[in-house]
Amino acid sequence: MLNLKTKFSFFIFFFIFFLFLPHFSLALTAMSPILEIEVKPGESQTGFLKLYNETAADLILTSSLESFKAGDETGQPVFLLPEQKDKFLDWFTELPTEILLRPQQVILVPFRIQVPANATPGGYYAAIFWQTNSGQTKDGSGAGISGRIATLVFLKVAGELNESAQLVGFETIPKNNYFFHFPLNFSVRVNNQGNIHLQPQGQIILSDWFSRKIALDINQEKRFILPGSIRRFDVVWESGANKNFWQNFLAELYLEFKNLPFGPYQAELSLNYGARHQTLTGSLNFWFIPWRLILAIVILIIFLVTFWRINRRVKELKNKLEKLVNEKNQGN
CATH class of the missing domain: 2.60.40.3880 (Immunoglobulin-like)
Incomplete structure (x- = not known):
């Protein structure tokens, strides 16, 4: 059994540990969250991604590619599993596998799309993901900055398109x-x-x-x-x-x-x-x-009718009073 003093020491240790434990989250912004690119079969095109490091620390980011499709009717994308990836992802070349972002730095990351000459015209949809390298910062401290962000690429291969x-x-x-x-x-x-x-x-x-x-x-x-x-x-x-x-x-x-x-x-x-x-x-x-407007109009009409009736009644009483005063004055 731990005595009271030992228990108290453990309590103080864990309190200080959790109080001063740094909390990290991925503070990285994709300033180009959606890209629409059109390329003809047999040609290539260069695209650019803009990333912003909002943190006060260096970030080492690794890239990955995933294809996606439409999810529900709100348009939320569904990213496909690695075994379901399409071959068109091989068209994305010259994308850096790893980049370093300095604190508050904004950078343009280039990539190239090389479309084969025999590519079928139509739409192809890919997500370029960026995530921290095993939660490591540049100094290797292992502070847990985790998460990932994506830029959605809507690729149009030109040709005979079916818009229906x-x-x-x-x-x-x-x-x-x-x-x-x-x-x-x-x-x-x-x-x-x-x-x-x-x-x-x-x-x-x-x-x-x-x-x-x-x-x-x-x-x-x-x-x-x-x-x-x-x-x-x-x-x-x-x-x-x-x-x-x-x-x-x-x-x-x-x-x-x-x-x-x-x-x-x-x-x-x-x-x-x-x-x-x-x-x-x-x-x-x-x-x-519009029941509120109707109710307001009805209340207004009732108020006006009531005011009119009260006003008419006041005038009648006033006339009667004046008539009585006049008759009394004539009698004198």
């Missing part, structure tokens, strides 16, 4: 015909049926029964859809507040007063994509009934 897309979904979220408050959310789902990544952009035009029109942009961020995948684009008409009840009520009442949304609406979608500016279209209908 299908609109597989255009609906409100939730899928209703009647809405009573903001925000109103739309979901646009597009299936890339071609062999090259697409970047559709367009608008949803809302028209009410007064022929007023409101334009909502789709894919302002210019996100890609990879071949053989479906991507969902979320569009919001007037995002609401996220505070307490009364702040939310007043914020949404203001939005309803600003837009005056009431009655039937038609939503018409138009998306353009590809080099030939192909178009996808869709439409849907819904009703918007």
Whole structure:
């Protein structure tokens, strides 16, 4: 059994150890997180990656290549296992296997893509990863700076490309015909049926029964859809507040007063994509009934009617009083 003094000594030791133990994380920024490069078969092209060391220590980084594909409909990439790597990764040459970044240093890292003459036109997708060398800093202290970052490379091999897309979904979220408050959310789902990544952009035009029109942009961020995948684009008409009840009520009442949304609406979608500016279209209908605005108008009407009735009653009493005073004066 350890005596009380020994236990206390162990406690002090571990307290000091964990208190002063340095905590490290990878503070490395890829200032070029996405690269889109086009190369003709039989030709090569040089690309550049920009990296920034945010730490106060030297970083030794090693590079690696992985192919990726689309994950879920949000566009999150899924990196393939080493045994699933594609042969096109061999086209990436002259990429340094190891680099040194000084504190606060920004560097450009060159690499070259050599496309074979017999390469099939279309899209090829690779991730260039950078990670610390076994958690070692330049002085070899082994301080645990760990993690990795990636630059996604969207490689287009020029030639006869198949740019084809299908609109597989255009609906409100939730899928209703009647809405009573903001925000109103739309979901646009597009299936890339071609062999090259697409970047559709367009608008949803809302028209009410007064022929007023409101334009909502789709894919302002210019996100890609990879071949053989479906991507969902979320569009919001007037995002609401996220505070307490009364702040939310007043914020949404203001939005309803600003837009005056009431009655039937038609939503018409138009998306353009590809080099030939192909178009996808869709439409849907819904009703918007702004209950806060209606409630406010009803309360205002009740207030005005009540004020008018009170004012009329006060005038009647005033007239009666004046009449009694006049009759009394005439009697005297």
